[in-house]
Amino acid sequence: AQKITQTQPGMFVQEKEAVTLDCTYDTSDQSYGLFWYKQPSSGEMIFLIYQGSYDEQNATEGRYSLNFQKARKSANLVISASQLGDSAMYFCAMREKYSGGGADGLTFGKGTHLIIQP
Amino acid sequence: NAGVTQTPKFQVLKTGQSMTLQCAQDMNHNSMYWYRQDPGMGLRLIYYSASEGTTDKGEVPNGYNVSRLNKREFSLRLESAAPSQTSVYFCASSPSGYVNEQFFGPGTRLTVL
Numbered sequence: 001a002q003k004i005t006q007t008q009p010g011m012f013v014q015e016k017e018a019v020t021l022d023c024t025y026d027t028s029d030q031s032y033g034l035f036w037y038k039q040p041s042s043g044e045m046i047f048l049i050y051q052g053s054y055d056e057q058n059a060t061e062g063r064y065s066l067n068f069q070k071a072r073k074s075a076n077l078v079i080s081a082s083q084l085g086d087s088a089m090y091f092c093a094m095r096e097k098y099s100g101g102g103a104d105g106l107t108f109g110k111g112t113h114l115i116i117q118p
Numbered sequence: 119n120a121g122v123t124q125t126p127k128f129q130v131l132k133t134g135q136s137m138t139l140q141c142a143q144d145m146n147h148n149s150m151y152w153y154r155q156d157p158g159m160g161l162r163l164i165y166y167s168a169s170e171g172t173t174d175k176g177e178v179p180n181g182y183n184v185s186r187l188n189k190r191e192f193s194l195r196l197e198s199a200a201p202s203q204t205s206v207y208f209c210a211s212s213p214s215g216y217v218n219e220q221f222f223g224p225g226t227r228l229t230v231l
Contacts, residue, residue: 032216035220043206043224043225044222044224045161045222045225047219047220047221050217052217091160091161093160093161095216096216097216104149104174104216105166105176106153106163106210106220107163108160108162109160110158111159
């Protein structure tokens with residue numbers, strides 16, 4: 001079973017609108033971290049925001065916020081007031097404290113290609 | 119601070135050739151990672167090193183070897199390249215612990231003919 005599921009392969013959004021990128025995850029660990037990364041067409045991986053499993057407040061970083069619903073195992077990224085420069089691939093990722101006995105590293109979803117239209 | 123650096127940026131190999139991808143970080147991080155990214159996929163973990171002197175397999179280790187040369191450097195070796203190894207390779211580093219973000223290098227685009 002996939003550990004990270006991003007159900008939106010692509011999205012078109014008008015500039016200045018808010019956009020929500022969906023992410024659901026699967027883990028039996030109680031301790032884990034959820035991350036969002038942005039990958040523009042130039043290819044680099046840019047860290048956006050982090051949410052810990054024990055954090056009671058939703059994480060925010062500037063125009064980015066994370067809508068964390070632990071019971072639903074969802075960690076959606078919200079971008080407010082979208083800009084043309086937000087056009088990129090967006091990846092949701094998880095790191096588990098105990099990794100279920102497996103490898104220690106980030107597990108990524110397949111990503112959402114976001115295109116902001118003027 | 120350069121962060122995480124990778125060399126080379128691009129490489130073309132013929133099937134059966136070998137090569138080593140180099141990675142270095144100047145952030146004094148304990149943990150280092152190698153990922154590959156294929157079209158339409160997220161990144162997948164090849165190998166990681168939790169600390170100097172240790173390495174462990176990730177999700178897709180077959181066909182690769184790694185060396186944690188010191189705390190700064192973590193190399194990935196393809197002994198006999200195959201077309202299935204055509205991919206973009208990213209190195210990353212982080213402090214120890216699951217709460218910490220990983221910092222990524224710029225990537226190496228590898229084509230195996």
